[in-house]
Amino acid sequence: MEETKQLKAQIDLLQAALDHINQGFTVFDSDLRLVAWNRGLYDMLDMPESIVRRGAHLEDFIRVNAERGEYGPGDIEAKIERRIERAKLFEPHYFERIRPNGQIIAVSGTPLPQGGFVTIYSDVTEERHRQEKLERTVEERTHALQQSEDWLRLVTDNIPALIAYLSPGPVFRFANRRYADWFGHSIVSIAGRPARDIVGDELFAELEPHINRAFEGNAVSYEYQRERLDGTMAYMRSTLIPDMTIDGRTLGIFVLSLDASDQKAAEAALVQSQRMDAVGKLTGGLAHDFNNLLAIMMGNLLTLGRMEPPVGKEALDSKITPMLEAAKRGSDLIQRLLAFSRGKPVDPQKVPVSDVIGSAARLLEGSLPSSITLTIDAEDRCIGALIDPTQMETTFINMAFNARDAMPDGGSFSIALRATDLDSQQAQDLSVPAGEYAVITVADTGSGMDEDSQLKIFEPFFTTKAFGTGSGLGLSMVYGFIQQSGGAIQVRSKLGEGTALTIYLPLVRLQNAGDIGESENKASLKYGSGELLLLIEDDPDLSKTIADQLQNLGFAILKAENADDARQLALDLPELRAVLSDIIMPGQTNGLKLAREIRQNRPELGIALMTGYADWSALADNSSICEFPVLAKPFNDFQLAETLRKILQP
Known part of the structure; x- marks a missing residue:
């Protein structure tokens, strides 16, 4: 029991x-x-x-x-x-x-x-749901990676330059659309083919010594000429940049080619007449600065291509962001040069100088050779200036690439920021008013200059570089920008001991630098919540790109390719909240005229316009008056969202 x-x-x-x-x-x-x-x-x-x-x-x-x-x-x-x-x-x-x-x-x-x-x-209900969510996340990130790759191809294909990558052989591993078209091939057919087969035996014999020198680890610039299909002669200016490992091995070379035919003609006219008009000068400066911006994108593009997939969003963004910023600066540069040729002033903004220096440094980090040490000493965000920040960044990039050319065997390049109070004598020596100034010192340990070169350094077309490797306009444009900003620039240099350029800008003392510029606007930015927008853009590829931007900002999109479709949709859809239209469209009706018609019938609709033309008013109605916000192409998500926020305000 x-x-x-x-x-x-x-x-x-x-x-x-x-x-x-x-x-x-x-x-x-x-x-x-x-x-x-x-x-x-x-x-x-x-x-x-x-x-x-x-x-x-x-x-x-x-x-x-x-x-x-x-x-x-x-x-x-x-x-x-x-x-x-x-x-x-x-x-x-x-x-x-x-x-x-x-x-x-x-x-x-x-x-x-x-x-x-x-x-x-x-x-296992929760476990299976987590698994499904993980699978969806992987699928979404795979899709995002594909979109990023497509965006990279879109960027390189639309840059006005011929871009390629050669591996040992030499064999083409990459070419953008313009490069492939230039040699009568497609993007697919050129990949994996020997360079001799693509460019032809005669041209390859001319280019081979330059290619061999680049594979030895040297940056090479040269010019060549080639007959176009219409029988005219094109002059191409090419730069080869070696892709080198830390231990000195050359994995391949970047190829960047620009059509220099117009510049060659301008140089010939200068020799004959001893003068060149402002447009000719700006064309030369554009070729010089655009080369620098494209070099930044090329350096990051190959680094991205060598990463083992999947690279992860943070690593991918660290390479894509500098390229997109450089492309934006290229667009800004063109707009500034066109504005300058028409006598328009720069776009001054009150900004922390340290932020501008930091932005330029990020662009330069992946673009200067590893033999050059980049040092930044600019921590005080209370030191501000009234300047065009994009043009200031271009100034630093100009100086950095000049320093790179002066240090073929390596060295150091530094940018330092401080504030100073110029007394009357110091200000008189600099030809500026006395008072507080932001002082930026840009120094290198390069070959330096003699006294005669220092006196001519800011003169247009003066350059110490070999023929064909520089326009001589970079520092003259820097000098003009600094003077337009109310500042001054000094040069100190000695042969064999490097060069230091000191920039003085009138100081704007910032009490709270954190709420200046775009960060303030971003904090108050209103993004979409499903509002229906009508997008009017006749270019299908551009229409898709802008539609993606709008959807990413939270808007629902209807697309129209012409004025007739757009007019009908705008009048028939009561749920429509806003219209975003290109100004220049095919046919008799332009975007401005269409916007005014829609406003007359639907006054409650928000309307904004966009254009890629610097002087669109002459093409639209020859009037400088426009009652709608106008976005300049290309624009980023912030600029687009800020414009929509204004027109969608209740």
């Missing part, structure tokens, strides 16, 4: 332990009769406690499930019979069943040596 009580106590203890397991548990004997179970069985599967008893047959459990639709529609008795027959085989089994309430149950059965089996029931 005592032994029976002890056995019962042990069984009760075992049962209590089983009841605390968060899984369902059953043991059926060889006759398919229930021997043991735990509370998780009916808690998890909603089993009636009346059938959960010792000796209950497996059929009772299956019947409950079948009758409440756990196995789906169909003949209930047939479903029960099939499952009983399978159970009698006493084979290991595992399956997952989705219950009508969406719960996912994993059933795992293991046979016992004397017949019967042990079955474990696990609720």
